[in-house]
Amino acid sequence: MIADIEQLVRCESPSDDLDAVARSAELVAALGTRLLGAEPERLVLAGRTHLRWRFGDSRRVLVLGHHDTVWPHGSLATHPFEVRDGVLRGPGCFDMKAGVVMAFHALAALPDRDGVTLLVTGDEELGSPSSRSLIEDEARGCAAALVLEASADGGALKTERKGVSLYEVAVEGRAAHAGLEPERGVNATIEAAYQVLAVAELGDAAAGTTVTPTRIEAGTTTNTVAAHGRFAVDVRVRSAAEQDRVDKAMRALTPRLAGARIVVTGGPNRPPLAADASAELYARAAALADRIGVGPLSCAAVGGASDGNFTAGVGTPTLDGLGAVGGGAHADHEHVRVDELPRRTALVRELVADLLRTEGPR
Incomplete structure (x- = not known):
């Protein structure tokens, strides 16, 4: 052997x-x-x-x-x-x-x-x-x-x-010069930060449910308001009911910043x-x-x-x-x-x- x-x-x-x-x-x-x-x-x-x-x-x-x-x-x-x-x-x-x-x-x-x-x-x-x-x-x-x-x-x-669910949350904002007119942009980095915190709150330790934001990326250059961002989410659950609850909550995420848009992809991977x-x-x-x-x-x-x-x-x-x-x-x-x-x-x-x-x- x-x-x-x-x-x-x-x-x-x-x-x-x-x-x-x-x-x-x-x-x-x-x-x-x-x-x-x-x-x-x-x-x-x-x-x-x-x-x-x-x-x-x-x-x-x-x-x-x-x-x-x-x-x-x-x-x-x-x-x-x-x-x-x-x-x-x-x-x-x-x-x-x-x-x-x-x-x-x-x-x-x-x-x-x-x-x-x-x-x-x-x-x-x-x-x-x-x-x-x-x-x-x-x-x-x-x-x-x-x-x-x-x-x-x-x-x-x-x-x-x-059970496992895997998601990607994509955030769309609007680019602008970070020094000259940042107020004209919609900052995808800030919106992603809001959403990361919202997603992390979906876990339930008593039910054995973990909802973990993992890899994240946003922006292009250091002097540009980020127009795009995305982060991955790993979900682990003990029951199908919890898997369904988290899935519905993920798809109900709403932007915090005016002009931002969120697209959630993925879903349950394993029951x-x-x-x-x-x-x-x-x-x-x-x-x-x-x-x-x-x-x-x-x-x-x-x-x-x-x-x-x-x-x-x-x-x-x-x-x-x-x-x-x-x-x-x-x-x-x-x-x-x-x-x-x-x-x-x-x-x-x-x-x-x-x-x-x-x-x-x-």
Whole structure:
């Protein structure tokens, strides 16, 4: 497994580079073909390569992962692949190339894979713009979706994920000379500042809703009243009702300055993965973990989203965080605990086998 992970980590696959994603997909396809004895379907959507293995005629269990990463080209020079003192490191190892390898090895160990679909996408880190429909279509009708994203802290499975909405607020004002006649302008920088404060007030800590203005830009030169500005907004919610409330409030933003105009684009990106979507699967996984000696399990609610939000959004029971145990996703200290690789892979194998024994199509 370590050798397989090394192959994938050494093939850099930043999401925004179509050629890199295509090269990574070919390596993932070759690895899966060797371990599973079957070629995947290559699904190229908007230039991005996704891979799908279907076993048998029925669709009962969807196993889900992605092979793209946030790490730019050249990251191996500063964050080389290595295994030292029981810890594996390298760009994208935790999120989530180790999880892809774990999926292959777990399924390869099954005597019968009839009813399993394995989907490995290539744009998850971008919000799955091209693969969302594919993921949702594959999930519909399945009894369960198992997401091999990395675990939460301490190896906890992810039984609840917040939904995500992404917006851009564009502000239009009117340019003027900042020294000669600033009063003739409509300052988009000031209007953007008003709107940033208004947007930040939409959060609700008690409900677990965060509304965070992030990247901002305005103006052209230092001696010109800004005619244009824009800022991005990241929204995280625990419930569909909160996602709808914030969406309505974002679209109701009104200018504070006379002559300014506001255009809001974007909206909900991923629905919440609610606790009730994972409760039964988590209980099943916990019992299996105790039975095969890899327990006890723990679970966590997290703010980050994954493609598991999409599978839960179409009503499919979903359990997330079944992948690598470690930490540091997207960060310099990204790492995987080697001793947990066979333990967690065995759990995935047993969980898929148990679902295939007991669950028909939904």
